Amino acid sequence: MTIVVDFRISRFVLFSSKSLLMRWFAAITFCILLSMFLHRCSAQSCNSNAAASVASSGTEDDFSWLDRVKVGYDGGFVIASQGNVDLNASRDPYRLKINGWGQLRHTVTDLSPPSRDLNQLQLKRGRLVFSGNAFNPNFHYFIQLDARSTNGDDVRLLDYYLDYDVGNDQLGLAPGTLTFRTGKYKVPFSMSRWLSGRDFEFADRSVASIFFDVNRSFAWGLHGKNERLGVPIFWDAALFNGLVTGGAETGSSGTLDDNFAYSGRVRAYPIGDWGDENLADFECHDRLAMRVGAGFAASTIDRFGTTEFNRLRVVDSGATLSTLLPATVSGYDVSLYAVDTSIKYRGWSSSFEYYFRTVSAVRGAAIDELFDHGFWYQLGKFIVPGKLQLATRWSRVQGDSGTLGGRDQCAEELAASLAWYFRRNQAKLVVDMTHVDGAPISSQALDISPGNHGWLFRSQIQFSF
Numbered sequence: 001m002t003i004v005v006d007f008r009i010s011r012f013v014l015f016s017s018k019s020l021l022m023r024w025f026a027a028i029t030f031c032i033l034l035s036m037f038l039h040r041c042s043a044q045s046c047n048s049n050a051a052a053s054v055a056s057s058g059t060e061d062d063f064s065w066l067d068r069v070k071v072g073y074d075g076g077f078v079i080a081s082q083g084n085v086d087l088n089a090s091r092d093p094y095r096l097k098i099n100g101w102g103q104l105r106h107t108v109t110d111l112s113p114p115s116r117d118l119n120q121l122q123l124k125r126g127r128l129v130f131s132g133n134a135f136n137p138n139f140h141y142f143i144q145l146d147a148r149s150t151n152g153d154d155v156r157l158l159d160y161y162l163d164y165d166v167g168n169d170q171l172g173l174a175p176g177t178l179t180f181r182t183g184k185y186k187v188p189f190s191m192s193r194w195l196s197g198r199d200f201e202f203a204d205r206s207v208a209s210i211f212f213d214v215n216r217s218f219a220w221g222l223h224g225k226n227e228r229l230g231v232p233i234f235w236d237a238a239l240f241n242g243l244v245t246g247g248a249e250t251g252s253s254g255t256l257d258d259n260f261a262y263s264g265r266v267r268a269y270p271i272g273d274w275g276d277e278n279l280a281d282f283e284c285h286d287r288l289a290m291r292v293g294a295g296f297a298a299s300t301i302d303r304f305g306t307t308e309f310n311r312l313r314v315v316d317s318g319a320t321l322s323t324l325l326p327a328t329v330s331g332y333d334v335s336l337y338a339v340d341t342s343i344k345y346r347g348w349s350s351s352f353e354y355y356f357r358t359v360s361a362v363r364g365a366a367i368d369e370l371f372d373h374g375f376w377y378q379l380g381k382f383i384v385p386g387k388l389q390l391a392t393r394w395s396r397v398q399g400d401s402g403t404l405g406g407r408d409q410c411a412e413e414l415a416a417s418l419a420w421y422f423r424r425n426q427a428k429l430v431v432d433m434t435h436v437d438g439a440p441i442s443s444q445a446l447d448i449s450p451g452n453h454g455w456l457f458r459s460q461i462q463f464s465f
């Protein structure tokens with residue numbers, strides 16, 4: 001893999017007050033180049049001392065990778081390598097890793113009136129990620145920037161969180177056993193939201209996933225792993241501002257109520273070696289591999305917290321619950337639950353997640369508990385091992401929220417996809433077609449609006465490094 005960083009930047013870019021991000025990026029890259037130069041010089045000057053050290057310790061640091069890395073100026077500053085280099089740096093006290101990925105999508109729709117049809121090219125996700133350690137290996141940071149066509153020219157801070165491995169640093173436990181997290185990040189609840197958009201076998205998530213979504217928020221949380229039972233078990237718990245409140249203004253002038261929400265999720269791998277990828281069976285397992293999980297989330301929502309009060313939607317019109325409730329309602333409680341299971345076997349991959357949502361304790365009106373539930377089921381098969389995959393998906397949402405407890409209604413989604421993987425999930429082409437029957441969501445990511453009936457045809461190129 002070759003990475004080229006070009007800093008032929010004009011005086012305007014270097015010194016304009018509007019180019020703070022570029023100046024920050026240039027400074028970081030200069031520090032990387034300088035540290036690599038000093039590291040290489042140190043390795044060469046200390047070669048004789050290293051031989052003596054090896055004789056006494058019986059170990060040797062391998063700096064041969066430096067001979068395969070080129071650093072210099074070639075029409076711009078360049079960092080180049082002939083291939084992947086295993087630096088074994090995960091436990092170094094100071095570390096910076098830069099990643100990026102994007103999804104360019106073409107969407108065509110054929111929807112029933114009055115819905116407007118779409119025929120557009122869109123950058124659905126354009127991400128730049130900075131992650132690593134600071135001070136010691138137990139302090140980890142993660143920063144993810146997002147620029148996409150639905151935000152115009154704006155770049156937003158999608159994720160920003162800090163991890164402190166309390167268990168390893170303070171209690172002497174194995175790394176990752178008990179970690180404290182704070183910042184803005186995905187609230188632990190569903191498998192669908194836990195998955196990265198890079199892993200999808202379709203262009204995007206299902207209708208049911210978005211309907212029951214909790215998404216991101218500012219939070220304090222704990223997470224860890226345990227293998228004492230012979231089965232890898234991972235768990236997360238968080239206290240956060242509320243449901244889908246990551247982009248909301250905080251503080252006394254904001255649009256959030258004063259009620260915290262809380263959630264938790266656990267996942268385990270009871271059978272087989274799952275492998276590196278979260279959905280598709282690139283390894284073509286000759287033995288069954290299984291993953292199971294469960295999650296919950298709950299909050300009290302007050303009317304003056306409009307970010308949440310105006311967010312929940314109902315089956316099957318997709319209208320917001322706030323528009324159906326009487327003006328006398330001052331708030332209510334909401335609880336969500338999810339269970340999931342996934343398997344891989346001989347090129348087959350299957351994922352299933354079921355959701356439950358209750359709206360209860362409605363204050364200011366005589367409304368009984370509202371109950372909605374739904375699921376998505378996905379089945380994929382490699383026709384050409386590791387390259388060509390076919391998949392199908394069924395998503396359904398059902399409940400009585402749209403009638404305030406009067407009767408059940410439902411909405412469905414059926415979809416099929418074809419994916420060609422050039423380099424697994426680092427580079428792939430996905431083409432899918434989806435039929436929706438009364439969409440109960442409003443999602444720019446899916447290009448689906450409330451009440452849509454009809455077809456969506458999407459083709460998407462994904463790239464990542």
